[in-house]
Amino acid sequence: MNRTSASPDARADRRSEAGSAYLATLLVLVVLTILGLSLAVVTQTEVLIGGSEKQATRQLFAAGSGVELAAAHELVSRDSASHRMRLGQRTEDVLGQDTVIGDDICSSPYIQIATGVCNLCAMNQDTEYAAVQYGVTVNALRRGDATLGAKKSVGAVIALEPWQRSFAGFQFGGDAPLQTPDDLTIDVDTTTEVDPCEGLYLKI
Known part of the structure; x- marks a missing residue:
């Protein structure tokens, strides 16, 4: 019985096919690796963005x-003074270290900025009552111990009617809360703002 051997050309073709399959496999692995790294970077970025948005939303509320x-x-209590408070203070384990986290809030004086005739005041002849508009600005800082995490400022105009006019609101507020502070770095350099009342003025 005679055995037939493959020609040298046939063996070369098989080796060429094996080499091509190997290169194709390597190319697929390289592409998958690049895609995996890209997804990892995108996922990490989305986590950071989501964390920042969560902090900003917390401070807004x-x-x-x-x-x-x-x-x-x-x-x-007709208390128009500035108030400072802390909300949601708690201790959490951050990287194996107990950290006190809380929202520090400071409000500007509740300043009466305008008065007008209200809908219900016509039935009451006492001109002492009117539609009274107040302006207030609030700073909210989220801090972990001494580290500033986020900051938001909200200004609002609130109308109360019928409400008793309070000229003490004008006298108490003066014009200082209505003006921009001379030192604008108070609002620019957030790393130094550990006091929510620092640089607080009426912004509406």
Whole structure:
């Protein structure tokens, strides 16, 4: 029985096919590696962006809560002064270290900025009551110990009617809260802003 051997050309063709398959496999692996690294970078970026948006949203709601609290002080006790408070203070384990986290809030004086005739005042002949508009600005800082995490400022104009005019609001506020502070770095350099009342003035 005679055995037939493959010709040298046939063996060369098979080696060429094996080499081509090897190169194609390497190319696929390289492409998959690049895609995997790209997805990892995109995922990390999305996590960072999501964390920043979460912090900003928390501070926006904290500042909004400060506006509501300032209105409550005015409605309940006619207290137009500036108020400072801390919300949601808690201790969390951050990288194996206990860190005190909280939202520091400071509101500007509740300043009466305008008065007008209100809808319900016509039935009451006492001109002492009117539609009174107040302006207030609130700073909210989220800090972990001494580290500033985020900051938001919210300014609002709130109308109360019928409400008793309070000229003490003008006298208490003066014109200082209505003006921009001379040192503008107070609003620019956020790394030095550890006090929510620092540089706070009426911004509406």
